[in-house]
Amino acid sequence: MEKMLLLGDEALAQGAIDAGLSGMYGYPGTPSTEIMEYVQRSKTAADRNIHRKWSANEKTAAESALGMSYAGKRSMCSMKHVGLNVASDCFMNSAITGANGGIIVAVADDPSMHSSQNEQDSRNYGKFALMPTLEPSNQQECYDMAFHAFGMSEKYQIPVLMRLTTRLSHSRSGVLPKQPLEQNELKLPEDKRQFVLLPAIARKRYRILLANQEKFEQESESSPFNSYHEGSDKTTGIIACGIAYNYLMENYIGTQCPYPVLKISQYPLPRNHIEKITSECDTVLVLEEGSPMVEEMLKGYLGSCLKVRGRLDGSLPRDGELNPNLVLQAVTGKDVDVLSVPQVVATRPPKFCNGCGHIDAYNALIEVMKEYGDGHVLSDIGCYTLAALPPFQAINSCVDMGASITMAKGAADAGLFPSIAVIGDSTFTHSGMTGLLDAVIENTNMVVMILDNSTTGMTGGQDSHAVDRLVSICEGLGVDKDHITRVVPLKKNHDEMVKLIRQEINYKGLSVIIPTRECMQTLKRKTKANK
């Protein structure tokens, strides 16, 4: 077979397809988005009739994937690291229900926060849930691990967490595919009460999970993705997790690393290898992308007699992603001389696209808010968050998806007037609707602006569940019809928008304003495709 040139995300997607995937679920989020997008583009996925539609959010995605597993088929859900917070209720409990058909929870972390609110390390969730976790170091492993993960998932009836990081998700390389497998037939679990987590059943299932830990450890010990490389210089042993292994090897091209190296791509940690490296080396250096998880485990709370180096003792920075130079310095103490960035170079932050409707909506809001001063606008995550930057500086929060409406409610409850929430259409259907219901129940005195560009813009324009549904959703949730207003955010409608926002601020109750105009990027793409 011929090599395919694939991003890490795409290699995982192709691997899952070839390993008999029947259902792909997910919610977009950098750097995980391309997993689903690849399955959606794939001809094989279409031929095999694989389910491949976006879900409303990560929780609904994970639950649907679990449902497909319940029905005996292989499923995968994808999300960015903070998406796993949203899906975590399902995720934690699915370790206890276990799986029927194989299930992969694919999570892409974003160390250094290239496009994220934080850099949490999903391996901690794997450990928390007592779930086997895979951390590929290259694109070929992304592909191969899909087979491995589905196999293990069905063998032990357990979902498997697959953790990628930005650099692997978004880096392309040659991948050699395997002979594809057939999809599973529909087959319900033998124990029809397996998925019923009533306390009595949950306790039993939890003990099964605990008893399986030893087996998961044995799997890690014999895993083809964990490997021990002997070294003659035993002053230091190096544990390199996931992509950090490449950064280490980058420094030994054409030569041999003199130190023993333990490559880790499967958790729980392989006890045999860990025992070997800690007993034969005086010091152990841990290279891991994200949090110092392995380092902390080796150190323990009191710190054992073993000397452990890593992110906690300053050998490596405590935060941010690794790179070959940081690793070189940690291993050898060597630094390289490099040119510096000339002073003339100005920062170039991201900004609204020319003609974006968000600009017009914000211009109107900014004009109204001049009377009240800065501090009244609780916002959310999406392209519209760019209004935090100059020249707009129009919003005061961006925390987690949906938090605009609920934070504005809390602030209004505290007496803030006016209290304004600004949220995007996809964020609204992701997590804004439930918060709006809270506000409906109390008829909270606040204005919610749903900036509707009819797409999930920030992540590249995926279909939005909100298209053509926003008014009916708000009505259905119980917002007073007279206080749900659509406007078209255009320069020529500026005065109309200003008047409307003023009027709804002065209404003592809950109002929803929906500025609606298509995203310039999706519009451009459509016009191009129609040519």
Next chain:
Amino acid sequence: MKKDIILSGVGGQGILSIATVIGYAAIDSGLFMKQAEVHGMSQRGGDVQSHLRISDREVCSDLIPFGGADMILSIEPMESLRYLPYLSSDGWVITNSTPFNNISNYPEIEDVMKEIARIKNHILIDADDIAKNIGSPMSMNMVMIGAASDYLGLDFGRLEKGIKFIFGRKGDEVVNKNLEALKTGREFTGNFLKK
């Protein structure tokens, strides 16, 4: 053989089409390759970069080490300077000279040019102008590949093949314009270095 190339520009300018053509040519030549791209937030008009690594043996890191790049190929002049810490001491900076000015504090262009001129190995090319002159403003990126072509360690014919492959479904006219852009870029470099 090893070529480590930083591609740089501004989100929306399309540096990835450069990566695609060079990547195709590299794979077609039987070489190993890794190419790390930037997706997400900064694609909205922010600074974007891609690490393109080509080698006759397996590539380890997806990122080019600081001080290790053989070339910075930039489609925007100020952006070519942002990545200088990646450049090796004998590496080349090949950059488009037309600024992409979407920020209020863009520096004086003379100051940018002065900094570029200080780099030992540099090629400054008005790729926008050249692309316009051959009647195909969209081919600016291919002009840039042409300008860099003698330093990529790849057969020129393979680059041409890459263009044919990638633009093939858009028809012969588009393919030919892009081939012309490639050739013109290459000729420019030849003349630039004679000066």
